[in-house]
Amino acid sequence: MRDRKKMPWLLTARLLLAGAAVAVPVTFATPASAAPHGCTWTKPDHATARSTCHYGPGQQRVVITCLDGVNGYKYTFYGPWAQWYQNSQVSCAAAYRQNISYVTVEVR
Structure with a gap:
């Protein structure tokens, strides 16, 4: 039962980290x-x-x-x-x- 509750959180954490990895280089670009x-x-x-x-x-x-x-x-x-x-x-x-x-x- 516990594994089912942790699964959405782990998926959300991975998506947030992937999004941050893409957003950080864009934020620090110097146009x-x-x-x-x-x-x-x-x-x-x-x-x-x-x-x-x-x-x-x-x-x-x-x-x-x-x-x-x-x-x-x-x-x-x-x-x-x-x-x-x-x-x-x-x-x-x-x-x-x-x-x-x-x-x-x-x-x-």
Whole structure:
């Protein structure tokens, strides 16, 4: 009689262990390892920024925040996604009255 009660528990324990063996490698996988790195950005003028990454694979883009000198508002502009070895460039919408206040590079 005892053997019948233990049987479902042993089967459940084996299934749980098998599931854990499959799930653990998936949990520790690093999808971000494929993103480009060694990224730099430059500002050719007060309202334009350009970025590139030196090691890949993947894509990158430059993101800028422009400060409007007239109304004091901040606007964010995104450059186009580009391959890690190409340039991504973006400018403020009103270059005659806006200056870049922050630059960063996004990767994927």
